[in-house]
Amino acid sequence: MEVPVNKEEGHANEEGNINPHKEQQVEESTAMGRRRKRKELRISEEERQRRLRIFEKEIEPLINDLLRFATTFLTQGNIDDAYDLVQETLLRAFESLDTYKEGTKIKAWLYTIMRNLYINEYRKRKAAPQTVTYEEYSTFKSDDDDEGPPPQMTPAGDMRKEVESSYLSEEVVRALNKLPEEFRIIVLLADVDELKYEEIAKILGIPIGTVRSRLHRARRMLKKELKEYAKKLYRIEDKSSKD
Amino acid sequence: METVNNACLKFRRLLEDALDGNLSPEEYKSFIKHATFCPACHRKLRGEIMFRKLLQRALNQKQQELFHDKAQQLIISIKQRIYHQR
Structure with a gap:
């Protein structure tokens, strides 16, 4: 699975595993008050439910972290801009969840989508990274498994x-x-x-x-x-x- | 007076990497073994763990205060948009 990145400013792109034959373009208002065309997802009800399950289980608990990352690193403390950016990130992630394996580490992938979105759409930097594969991140999980047990904090309630x-x-x-x-x-x-x-x-x-x-x-x-x-x-x- | 030998110096040099998960299982095992015998290094290790936990807890608490409402709004908004795509 790849991080979706826009090549053209203001348009959703087809990178990642989204099948272009299953989509149609719809115009909608989007992050930071602008209008853009988005590829509407055409997926089976079963697949939609699977993605919703992943969204609720894996992504929802990370929304606070995504907002923090956006306000700290990308929007210079502007929470409204961060909100828009996170919203767009979540929609892109939802579109690209087709190959996601439940239980795999997802936070770094979401941060990368957001950073790319920011660079490509909001800052219009020329030297923007193109794609980052999800597989690169999933390997870290097995690395974690090989590590020794993490040192434990002394009595949890102490402080x-x-x-x-x-x-x-x-x-x-x-x-x-x-x-x-x-x-x-x-x-x-x-x-x-x-x-x-x-x-x-x-x-x-x-x-x-x-x-x-x-x-x-x-x-x-x-x-x-x-x-x-x-x-x-x-x-x-x-x-x-x-x- | 705290006694610091070469093993202690090595331990302190590796402290951040050990807690950041950058040591191999063997290195990590030997790192932890030193802390079990050396009270001074054990204190250092405990201090470093505590520093990180404090940072994490304090910021998570602050984050919860700042973003809770926005996060709830986002969840509702995203789900509405996902359902609209039917």
Whole structure:
């Protein structure tokens, strides 16, 4: 399965596995208040239900993450633009779900569709990437399976009361917002979305070495910024582990 | 006073890669083994895990506050459009 990418501005394209003989063009208003022609999907009811099931199970839980990615990295904090972009991304993804295997990692693929959409439709960059195959991403799942067990967090409830307070969230967000954009997005993709370096590199279109070095520097900056905050939390954690 | 030997230095050099899933199973096993014998490195490991969990929780909470309504609107809108394509 391929990430659908528009070659011509303002038109849905036929890349990916969408069969052009099963579609017809319909005009609709779309992302960011513009009008464009979309290939209307003609699929069997059974296939539509399968895709809806995948949408509800695999994609719906990621919509908050998609909105965050869009506002942080693509729309400079504009939530309305991010909404439009995510909506268009979801429609494109739905059109291309024909070869998707349920249970396969899908987040990096969705981020890549969104980034390509942004580049090709909204920023009109000339040097836009063309396609990214889904198979490239699906291989990461088996890599994950080979890894040893992840280290476990010390008692899960230790910091819950502290962390769940809005004040502490504000502290972290404030510190994160102080990072340069290219550092901020990498921290989000690595530490919040828990994507692998290879996935991040593909989504952002940068070498893996750059991902690694930016991530290292970003974490250092963030730790420095959150030093006092972290000390307080370490004390809480130490206290709870002694109890 | 914390004692740091070569094994500790190696452990700390690998810390980020280990938690980012970049080590082979063998490397990871040896990495974790050191932490079980070295209290100082165990603390470092715990601190790093905690830092990431805190970041994740804080941002997920913030994200939930910011995007919950928009996400719900999107789900409804997308489903309507999907059903309209019949």
